[in-house]
Every structure is written in C-alpha cells, then in structure tokens.
Amino acid sequence: xxxxxxxxxxxxxxxxxxxxxxxxxxxxxxxxxxxxxxxxxxxxxxxxxxxxxxxxxxxxxxxxxxxxxxxxxxxxxxxx
Amino acid sequence: xxxxxxxxxxxxxxxxxxxxxxxxxxxxxxxxxxxxxxxxxxxxxxxxxxxxxxxxxxxxxxxxxxxxxxxxxxxxxxxxxxxxxxxxxxxxxxxxxxxxxxxxxxxxxxxxxxxxxxxxxxxxxxxxxxxxxxxxxxxxxxxxxxxxxxxxxxxxxxxxxxxxxxxxxxxxxxxxxxxxxxxxxxxxxxxxxxxxxxxxxxxxxxxxxxxxxxxxxxxxxxxxxxxxxxxxxxxxxxxxxxxxxxxxxxxxxxxxxxxxxxxxxxxxxxxxxxxxxxxxxxxxxxxxxxxxxxxxxxxxxxxxxxxxxxxxxxxxxxxxxxxxxxxxxxxxxxxxxxxxxxxxxxxxxxxxxxxxxxxxxx
Numbered sequence: 001x002x003x004x005x006x007x008x009x010x011x012x013x014x015x016x017x018x019x020x021x022x023x024x025x026x027x028x029x030x031x032x033x034x035x036x037x038x039x040x041x042x043x044x045x046x047x048x049x050x051x052x053x054x055x056x057x058x059x060x061x062x063x064x065x066x067x068x069x070x071x072x073x074x075x076x077x078x079x080x
Numbered sequence: 081x082x083x084x085x086x087x088x089x090x091x092x093x094x095x096x097x098x099x100x101x102x103x104x105x106x107x108x109x110x111x112x113x114x115x116x117x118x119x120x121x122x123x124x125x126x127x128x129x130x131x132x133x134x135x136x137x138x139x140x141x142x143x144x145x146x147x148x149x150x151x152x153x154x155x156x157x158x159x160x161x162x163x164x165x166x167x168x169x170x171x172x173x174x175x176x177x178x179x180x181x182x183x184x185x186x187x188x189x190x191x192x193x194x195x196x197x198x199x200x201x202x203x204x205x206x207x208x209x210x211x212x213x214x215x216x217x218x219x220x221x222x223x224x225x226x227x228x229x230x231x232x233x234x235x236x237x238x239x240x241x242x243x244x245x246x247x248x249x250x251x252x253x254x255x256x257x258x259x260x261x262x263x264x265x266x267x268x269x270x271x272x273x274x275x276x277x278x279x280x281x282x283x284x285x286x287x288x289x290x291x292x293x294x295x296x297x298x299x300x301x302x303x304x305x306x307x308x309x310x311x312x313x314x315x316x317x318x319x320x321x322x323x324x325x326x327x328x329x330x331x332x333x334x335x336x337x338x339x340x341x342x343x344x345x346x347x348x349x350x351x352x353x354x355x356x357x358x359x360x361x362x363x364x365x366x367x368x369x370x371x372x373x374x375x376x377x378x379x380x381x382x383x384x385x386x387x388x389x390x391x392x393x394x395x396x397x398x399x400x401x402x403x404x405x406x407x408x409x410x411x412x413x414x415x416x417x418x419x420x421x422x423x424x425x426x427x428x429x430x431x432x433x434x435x436x437x438x439x440x441x442x
Contacts, residue, residue: 075233
C-alpha cells in the first residue's frame with residue numbers, strides 16, 4: 001500500500017526530508033503499525049517524540065490507514 | 081467608554097463593521113495575560129497594546145540579553161540587563177497611554193499560576209520550555225480560560241487556541257512531555273528572527289478575535305507554518321475528555337505539583353539504610369514499601385505503607401505530600417520506578433529512594 005508522508009520540525013531534520021511516498025507491505029495497517037514501521041525505517045526516530053495525523057486529523061486512538069492517505073509526523077516543540 | 085482622543089486613535093478600528101465602537105469598547109474592557117516577554121511575547125504585546133486591549137499583564141523573570149535583540153523587537157540595547165516584564169511595560173506605556181500594563185517580574189510557578197491566571201480573560205503562551213507550557217495549559221484548564229498557544233522551532237511554528245468553547249487543550253494534542261533534553265530550545269539551536277514575529281502576530285490576531293467575538297477562532301486546529309517554504313498546514317485536534325478531567329482533578333493539589341519533575345528535568349533524591357535509620361530518629365517521615373505483601377524481610381519499625389508497585393495508583397491518596405517520603409523495595413529498583421511514576425503522573429516532589437533496598441537491613 002502507498003502512503004504520502006509529511007515530516008515536521010525535528011523529525012524532518014532527523015531523517016533529512018520533508019515529504020515522501022512510502023510503500024507499506026501490510027494489508028490493513030493502523031497508526032500503531034505505522035509508528036513501528038517508521039522506527040524500523042528510520043532508527044533515528046526511536047528516541048524522538050511525535051504524533052501521527054491521518055488526513056489532517058490527529059490520531060488519538062489507533063487509526064486504520066488506507067491507500068493514498070496523507071500521514072503527518074508532528075513533533076512537539078517548546079521554543080518561544 | 082472611550083474618550084474623544086481614544087476614538088481618534090482607534091479610528092481605523094471604528095471604521096470596520098466587525099469592530100466599531102462596540103468592539104473597541106470590548107477591547108478596552110478585556111484583560112489579557114502574556115506569559116513570557118520573549119520572541120513570541122514581544123510582537124503579541126506590541127499588537128495588543130496598539131489595538132487598545134485595556135489591561136495587559138506580562139510575566140517574565142528573565143533579563144534582556146544582547147542575543148535576544150535579534151528577535152525580541154520590543155527591546156533596545158539600553159534594556160540589556162533589565163527585567164523583560166518591566167522593560168516591556170516601559171516601552172508599551174509609551175506606545176499607548178490609554179491602557180494599563182501590569183508587569184510581574186517573577187517566575188510563573190504552580191504556586192502563583194492559578195491566582196494570576198484568574199485575574200485575566202485570555203492567556204497567551206509565549207514561554208520557551210515544556211514544563212511552563214504544561215503548567216500554563218493546566219492552569220487554564222482548571223480556571224477555564226482560553227489559551228492562545230504559539231511555539232517555534234528553527235524555521236517552523238505552531239499556533240492554536242486551547243480551552244476555548246469546550247475545545248481541546250494542549251494535553252489533548254500532546255498528553256505527555258517529550259523525554260527531558262530530547263527537544264532543544266531556541267537558545268540551544270537557534271531560530272530565524274522573523275519566525276516568532278510571524279507566529280506571535282497570529283497569536284495576537286487570535287486573541288483579538290476571541291475578545292471581539294468575530295471570525296473563526298483557531299480552536300480544535302493546529303496550524304503549522306514553515307517559514308522556508310511559506311506553506312501552512314492545518315491539523316484537526318479532538319478534545320479528550322479523559323485529559324481534561326485528569327487536568328481538572330489536579331486542582332486541589334495544584335500548588336504542590338512539580339512541573340520540572342513531570343518533564344523529567346530534576347534529580348531524584350536517594351539515601352542508604354544508615355541515612356534512613358538516622359532520618360527515622362530525627363524526623364517524622366513516611367515510608368512506602370512497594371514490594372508484594374509476601375516479600376521478606378519485613379521491618380516493623382518502618383511502619384511502612386504497603387503499596388505494591390502494580391497497585392500503586394490505588395494508594396496515591398495515602399502518600400503524604402507534606403513530609404519526606406522514603407520509597408523502599410527489595411533492591412531499590414522498583415522503588416525508583418515508583419518514584420518516577422508518582423512524580424510524572426501525580427507531581428510528587430517529596431519522594432526519596434532507598435538505594436540498595438531493604439535486603440541489607442540489619
């Protein structure tokens with residue numbers, strides 16, 4: 001399955017890109033699977049804190065992902 | 081009521097049908113507290129002052145430093161070394177003599193937050209660290225005040241309005257702070273000077289919309305702006321009743337909640353058996369044993385509260401917050417885990433770990 005991903009802040013910085021299209025080899029993945037997938041794909045994310053949004057909606061519970069969904073990885077930041 | 085001079089000063093507002101005389105009077109009657117007079121606070125303060133918000137509070141304990149001048153546009157070289165809240169008040173009073181500026185040259189803490197926040201209608205968050213951000217959010221949830229949130233990282237900014245008309249809070253977005261030290265701040269990694277201006281003016285705009293009751297307030301949405309691409313992204317956030325209820329339940333012991341500990345940025349006190357024996361003689365302390373009931377040795381003279389680690393949450397109300405509490409177990413590992421949990425979830429700041437545990441008690 002193909003998903004479109006947008007990375008923000010420190011996450012984009014850590015993996016060196018802002019957007020990409022990724023192929024996931026899972027029939028019906030959810031946001032928990034995605035977290036595992038991203039950490040496998042980018043081990044540098046292991047100690048980073050981020051939230052996942054699916055189609056511009058922040059995922060609170062485990063959310064099912066569909067083909068061509070837009071996934072965003074949002075880190076918290078506190079600067080002011 | 082506005083006098084003739086004020087009517088003239090605010091004439092461009094009075095011409096707008098969404099503001100007008102009525103709106104300008106709402107602005108004059110409004111009380112806004114700006115937390116932090118830094119990168120975000122400066123543009124917020126300048127625009128709220130210019131717009132005629134009648135009472136503006138500024139709290140900041142920090143002093144103006146030369147490296148602040150790259151983005152903290154309220155200050156000049158003559159302010160270096162002065163308290164930011166007081167220096168800001170001085171400049172803003174020259175900008176608009178028709179409003180009241182209250183400067184608080186102190187640190188916002190869980191001890192003064194509720195009382196301070198209560199005196200204002202809208203709170204603007206311009207702080208630069210997680211522990212104060214969670215403190216501000218929680219104080220706003222407890223006192224039911226709208227919170228205009230802004231945050232920046234290098235070239236990127238986030239804006240939202242929390243606790244507005246039953247909307248989500250900051251904890252509905254980020255329930256837990258990130259690991260201590262994992263997210264650096266502007267002074268460590270830098271920030272493009274214009275970014276707090278871009279984000280701060282959006283915070284000022286949201287504040288004015290709340291007061292004037294116009295437009296659509298940025299509640300339930302996180303706006304993310306990337307200064308490098310010029311792109312804005314908006315993410316919807318849902319209110320979590322669980323997070324709101326948990327925050328409201330903090331009210332009775334809010335003043336003793338340790339936000340630095342919650343964010344993992346303070347140290348854990350430890351003692352050994354000899355020190356524990358001395359402490360038992362010299363002070364009225366409480367001992368909490370987090371082992372299972374069957375585990376040996378049992379030391380009667382400790383008069384310990386038995387609160388096995390797995391059921392610790394059920395014993396929280398029996399753990400004293402006002403005296404030293406020594407947490408014990410067999411070897412000192414579970415008691416340490418218990419301390420981390422109690423600090424993080426319940427804000428305890430009086431817990432001491434018995435290093436090495438009770439195994440070597442003689």
